[in-house]
Amino acid sequence: MKNISELMIDLAYSALIYNNKEIAEEVIYLEEKIDETYYRIQEEAVEQAIKDGNSSKALITIRLATSIEAISDSAVQIAEVVLRDIEPHPIIKESIKESDITITLAKVSENSVLANKTLGELNLASETGMWVIAIKRGKKWVFGPTENTKIMANDILIAKGPIEGVKHFRDLCSGKSREI
Amino acid sequence: MKNISELMIDLAYSALIYNNKEIAEEVIYLEEKIDETYYRIQEEAVEQAIKDGNSSKALITIRLATSIEAISDSAVQIAEVVLRDIEPHPIIKESIKESDITITLAKVSENSVLANKTLGELNLASETGMWVIAIKRGKKWVFGPTENTKIMANDILIAKGPIEGVKHFRDLCSGKSREI
Numbered sequence: 304m305k306n307i308s309e310l311m312i313d314l315a316y317s318a319l320i321y322n323n324k325e326i327a328e329e330v331i332y333l334e335e336k337i338d339e340t341y342y343r344i345q346e347e348a349v350e351q352a353i354k355d356g357n358s359s360k361a362l363i364t365i366r367l368a369t370s371i372e373a374i375s376d377s378a379v380q381i382a383e384v385v386l387r388d389i390e391p392h393p394i395i396k397e398s399i400k401e402s403d404i405t406i407t408l409a410k411v412s413e414n415s416v417l418a419n420k421t422l423g424e425l426n427l428a429s430e431t432g433m434w435v436i437a438i439k440r441g442k443k444w445v446f447g448p449t450e451n452t453k454i455m456a457n458d459i460l461i462a463k464g465p466i467e468g469v470k471h472f473r474d475l476c477s478g479k480s481r482e483i
Numbered sequence: 484m485k486n487i488s489e490l491m492i493d494l495a496y497s498a499l500i501y502n503n504k505e506i507a508e509e510v511i512y513l514e515e516k517i518d519e520t521y522y523r524i525q526e527e528a529v530e531q532a533i534k535d536g537n538s539s540k541a542l543i544t545i546r547l548a549t550s551i552e553a554i555s556d557s558a559v560q561i562a563e564v565v566l567r568d569i570e571p572h573p574i575i576k577e578s579i580k581e582s583d584i585t586i587t588l589a590k591v592s593e594n595s596v597l598a599n600k601t602l603g604e605l606n607l608a609s610e611t612g613m614w615v616i617a618i619k620r621g622k623k624w625v626f627g628p629t630e631n632t633k634i635m636a637n638d639i640l641i642a643k644g645p646i647e648g649v650k651h652f653r654d655l656c657s658g659k660s661r662e663i
Binding site for chain 1: 551584608610651
């Protein structure tokens with residue numbers, strides 16, 4: 304639930320920066336998954352409380368899950384700005400791009416070292432600081448790729464990471480740099 | 484505002500994992516900063532709307548700021564679990580630690596390559612994927628250190644990053660690895 308809520312926030316900001324409704328719609332879809340998990344956690348917590356004859360653990364669990372659910376609601380609100388065809392002020396987009404932690408987009412060239420390797424093989428996150436949060440392949444999207452997701456030539460990657468990691472990441476995608 | 488709200492979430496989870504009230508109190512303190520910024524953004528947005536004779540930009544700005552403010556509220560709710568002396572179920576702590584993105588803690592040894600260097604010189608985030616989100620130095624804390632923050636021997640660092648980056652980070656802190 305924590306992972307999905309963080310992915311939702313990252314995708315919501317991405318949707319905003321790139322004015323992309325498909326990414327925004329994924330945020331709305333993930334909200335349904337969050338809600339399902341949220342209700343399941345509530346049920347399990349209360350069942351456990353009945354077994355224990357004690358409410359304290361159940362209440363903390365429910366409280367934490369409620370906080371995470373609220374984070375995902377905020378992501379939905381950001382995504383809805385994009386879905387409502389409202390173009391945010393350029394200053395807002397710039398302020399997100401110029402954060403210490405930024406979001407960037409790059410196309411994987413045919414001769415990139417990333418092509419035909421899984422994210423697990425590449426260890427991009429620990430080697431470059433850049434997390435791939437979404438991949439556009441042709442007309443399809445892969446949101447929240449895992450270590451088993453293979454990167455292909457011509458993929459468009461959206462990644463989150465430190466601003467000083469962006470150049471290296473883009474050079475790896477273009478094939479200009481071959482050293483991860 | 485976006486950076487601070489994300490730091491608050493990371494600190495709130497750190498407070499939870501390490502059952503640390505000082506970190507939780509910092510989350511409460513940062514909420515005040517967020518609120519100040521939030522009200523200033525509202526004021527500026529409405530002033531701008533009056534100048535423009537048009538409300539649309541102001542409403543988007545206010546809406547986005549409201550979403551970010553809601554994220555920081557969720558961080559406060561998580562921090563309050565810690566401040567109320569409630570010990571969360573160990574499974575909750577484990578599930579946060581075992582996320583793809585984890586939080587870890589390590590002490591900087593006298594012979595660590597990190598000692599006496601600024602975060603800007605080290606480029607830890609882009610070289611190892613690990614973001615230092617808080618430093619404990621003696622009895623004092625540095626929350627949300629910047630590129631100008633110098634790491635000192637005996638500092639305790641709390642960092643966020645990919646689970647596969649944790650070993651390298653801890654080895655750099657202990658002095659076992661000297662290659663960043």
